[in-house]
Amino acid sequence: MIEDVSPRQVWEALMSNPDAVLCDVRTNAEWSFVGLPDLSEAGKQPVLIQWQVFPTMQANAQFMDELAAARVGREAHVYFICRSGGRSMAAALTALEAGFKHVYNVKDGFEGPADARERRGKVAGWKAEGLPWKQG
Template structure:
């Protein structure tokens, strides 16, 4: 009888423990919901977890820069109030999701992650007024794709994990198809104005052009097999 009681108590303890662990999850929410929660929170803790360089170009109004890839992320996070909501965002949502999970591990109760990151944010941003537009403009891009050969454009970024995963096979294809197809890689951060003009709000990006006209596009990770099907 005693052993049965102990078994029941042990199982109950496990269930309570599991419920406690699963109740704390990152809430990844769309831009409107994120903005509403942000505006309704008194003195919100808003964290831009990108690099200082990205933050300097533009960021959400009143956001503090706490670089997820920096050595001092945890130290800076520990200075925040763990009992109050924390809002995090990055470029497309990957780094901020990792940062949000870490914040929960550190004991924060409410953590909200911006779905799609700043690339999908439609609200107010604070930009560095001294930053001049860089990279390719629309006219230069049109010249790039104006070819009698099929042209593949790949937008990626150094911080983008799916981009890094695709990079090896894209480099291989670039060599294999040389002279038959033009495969051109463009840095999204260095061509921000072009990305906005083309309404590209996710990475990586693959665009295929024939005779200067777009025939196919893919946003997000794409396998080598799936890309080759389009060639």
């Protein structure tokens, strides 16, 4: 079972645990145009690995190879984040099945659900919680 962890709890883990890693599984277009979590205060960078490859949105068959290439160890505490929590949950399940011991899903992701005007980033998620981020 994968635990949903609030963005604020993830931030606290990234700040306090040297073995905590944030893996952003959104597309390169999202990283560029929507923004990225800014982990510089924690002395870290997010690990950027697409779960689905833009623009075709096909599954990234090299996902686990890319996670290994990023030197994310199976004992690390890996927090997976996407736009709203769906892709990151799938990535976390895949990592768990591959033998990663501590995997988590960032609840509501980077932008969270859409508001009444169909805009994201204001209701819940990393941005809505006021956590550090920067434009790609």
